[in-house]
Amino acid sequence: MNEESTVVCRCEEITLKEIQGTIEKFNCSSREVKLRTRAGMGSCGGRTCRSTIDRLVEQMGGPVISNEVPLSYRPPVRPVSFGILGGAKE
Amino acid sequence: MIDLVVVGAGPAGLGAAIAAAEHGLQVCVVDEFVKPGGRLLGQLHEEPDGKWVNGIEEAQKLYSRAIELGVNILCGVSVYDLQKVDHGWCVYTTDEMIESKCLLLATGASETPIPIPGWTLPGVMSIGAAQVMGNVHRVKPGEKAIIIGVNVLSVAIARELQLCGVHVESILLPQPGILAGDAAQPEKMMESLLRLSHLAPSPLIRMGGKWVSPKLGARLFPKNGFKMWGIPIQLRKTALEIYGENQVEGVRIAEVSASGDVLPGTEKTVSADFVCIAGGLTPMSELASVAGCSFCYVPELGGHVPLHNEFMQTNLAGLYVAGNITGVESAKVARAQGKVAGLSVARVLKALTYGGNEKLHSAVEEVKETRKNALIQFQPGIEEARRELYGKFDETHKKTLISI
Ligand SMILES: Cc1cc2nc3c(=O)[nH]c(=O)nc-3n(C[C@H](O)[C@H](O)[C@H](O)COP(=O)(O)OP(=O)(O)OC[C@H]3O[C@@H](n4cnc5c(N)ncnc54)[C@H](O)[C@@H]3O)c2cc1C
Numbered sequence: 001m002n003e004e005s006t007v008v009c010r011c012e013e014i015t016l017k018e019i020q021g022t023i024e025k026f027n028c029s030s031r032e033v034k035l036r037t038r039a040g041m042g043s044c045g046g047r048t049c050r051s052t053i054d055r056l057v058e059q060m061g062g063p064v065i066s067n068e069v070p071l072s073y074r075p076p077v078r079p080v081s082f083g084i085l086g087g088a089k090e
Numbered sequence: 091m092i093d094l095v096v097v098g099a100g101p102a103g104l105g106a107a108i109a110a111a112e113h114g115l116q117v118c119v120v121d122e123f124v125k126p127g128g129r130l131l132g133q134l135h136e137e138p139d140g141k142w143v144n145g146i147e148e149a150q151k152l153y154s155r156a157i158e159l160g161v162n163i164l165c166g167v168s169v170y171d172l173q174k175v176d177h178g179w180c181v182y183t184t185d186e187m188i189e190s191k192c193l194l195l196a197t198g199a200s201e202t203p204i205p206i207p208g209w210t211l212p213g214v215m216s217i218g219a220a221q222v223m224g225n226v227h228r229v230k231p232g233e234k235a236i237i238i239g240v241n242v243l244s245v246a247i248a249r250e251l252q253l254c255g256v257h258v259e260s261i262l263l264p265q266p267g268i269l270a271g272d273a274a275q276p277e278k279m280m281e282s283l284l285r286l287s288h289l290a291p292s293p294l295i296r297m298g299g300k301w302v303s304p305k306l307g308a309r310l311f312p313k314n315g316f317k318m319w320g321i322p323i324q325l326r327k328t329a330l331e332i333y334g335e336n337q338v339e340g341v342r343i344a345e346v347s348a349s350g351d352v353l354p355g356t357e358k359t360v361s362a363d364f365v366c367i368a369g370g371l372t373p374m375s376e377l378a379s380v381a382g383c384s385f386c387y388v389p390e391l392g393g394h395v396p397l398h399n400e401f402m403q404t405n406l407a408g409l410y411v412a413g414n415i416t417g418v419e420s421a422k423v424a425r426a427q428g429k430v431a432g433l434s435v436a437r438v439l440k441a442l443t444y445g446g447n448e449k450l451h452s453a454v455e456e457v458k459e460t461r462k463n464a465l466i467q468f469q470p471g472i473e474e475a476r477r478e479l480y481g482k483f484d485e486t487h488k489k490t491l492i493s494i
Contacts, residue, residue, distance in 0.1 A: 002207060003207060003265065003267050003268075003269065005207070006205045006206065006207045006209070006269065007205065007209075007210050008205050008269075010210060016205065016268075016269065020268075045376070047200060047376075048203055049203070049205075051202050051203075051372060051393070052203065052204075052205060052269065055271060056268060056269075059268055059271070060268075065387055066387060067384075067385055067386050067387050067394075068385065069375065069379050069385050069394050072379065073375075073376045073377075073379040073380050074380070075170060075171035075172075075182075075380050076170035076171055076182075077169075077170050077171070077376045077377060077380060078122070078168040078169075078170040078184070080168075080170050080184060084170075084184055087187070
């Protein structure tokens with residue numbers, strides 16, 4: 001197994017190769033990588049791979065990491081059932 | 091509407107709850123883990139004076155004190171959303187919705203992964219997961235470990251695993267490349283280790299004194315590493331791949347030069363039944379981000395932290411932060427910050443009685459003092475970085491907040 005085929009986003013099973021390819025082809029931000037590949041969009045909410053994606057984008061010539069959180073967080077920040085969202089007790 | 095909701099029952103959250111409840115505030119603490127104590131629960135180490143610090147006992151003390159003061163502590167409950175409402179905050183949890191005048195986020199830090207070929211095999215875990223298995227759940231993660239990532243945290247937890255009866259075969263670097271970045275650089279990692287020298291009953295103390303710079307340190311670093319508590323620490327060896335059919339069977343390794351390049355012809359395999367990856371820690375800012383806080387990127391503090399001041403106020407009214415969410419530091423610093431946050435809330439809710447300002451200011455001093463004496467410093471330059479951060483806060487937000 002080589003570095004290229006290493007899985008970066010475990011929830012959505014996106015490899016380094018797919019992410020690098022996307023950054024190269026579209027010259028894009030973390031957010032665009034997420035929207036194009038689904039990396040960071042799985043059930044963990046990107047908690048595992050977001051820092052790796054940010055670093056890859058930065059190292060491949062994308063925007064430098066700034067004060068802004070690159071991949072924005074959206075609620076719910078934990079997986080929750082519709083019942084709970086609807087106000088039911090667990 | 092209660093006075094204060096605290097998210098996170100680690101040393102920061104419990105410390106804040108205690109300080110606030112001591113001033114008569116009605117406090118509720120929510121934590122998604124089954125037990126209170128946060129990352130304290132996993133900690134076990136020997137102080138320079140030979141005394142052992144057991145995090146489980148420390149957590150129990152904080153918990154008992156909070157309960158004694160009437161703090162309501164909910165465990166096994168996650169907070170998944172927040173909303174600003176009139177005169178306070180609304181906190182959405184997997185149990186119920188809670189409204190409070192003030193809200194403290196004390197959610198700690200999370201681990202930064204390093205993707206390594208083979209890291210999705212069963213038997214590969216983060217170093218923190220191994221710590222929780224061994225020290226919190228009392229389950230031995232395996233018999234023979236290899237730890238990938240040489241830093242303060244991995245060395246400290248390797249020692250804890252050893253105390254659990256695990257044989258730690260070696261601690262080595264991840265493969266150089268775009269995924270590992272600095273974590274594969276012997277020099278950078280030498281720098282990190284030198285900050286641990288005061289904790290180690292080991293050659294590092296002597297070496298730390300002898301080596302003028304991490305650069306020289308990495309170059310002179312013995313090819314076979316050196317040992318701490320009998321565990322080989324190998325800054326000149328790298329993990330190329332974790333291998334195994336259905337689960338971890340071992341790691342393919344190679345030697346690297348002082349500048350981190352793989353030396354051809356030095357590859358070999360080393361067997362192990364579990365592998366830990368240690369990529370460092372980063373403040374867990376998700377809820378602060380959902381709330382709409384301003385952020386600052388401060389590498390010395392571990393990454394993106396909510397903009398805040400010395401009194402633990404964020405730029406949003408009624409929203410406070412304390413502990414590792416404000417920057418990765420030791421448990422004692424987190425606890426001291428929690429106290430400041432609790433007193434700060436009491437101050438704003440007019441519950442601080444006579445001498446309150448002095449109390450708050452001396453709590454702020456206590457944080458600085460604790461920081462100075464901290465046994466573990468995760469990054470260099472924390473003090474300066476914090477001074478700069480607080481300066482920035484004052485510049486932009488002083489006028490909009492209730493002055494202290
Ligand atoms: C793996 C690891 C090992 C560490 N080892 C050491 C060590 O050996 N020595 C040392 O001094 N420091 C260590 N630290 C640093 C440690 O984080 C601090 O020492 C201290 O525990 C931080 O306190 P805290 O209260 O800020 O956060 P924590 O102790 O991390 O507590 C935060 C709590 O918030 C809860 N939480 C987070 N998000 C939510 C949510 N959305 N809803 C509900 N609950 C939530 C978590 O379950 C957790 O219990 C370690 C950190 C980690 C991650």
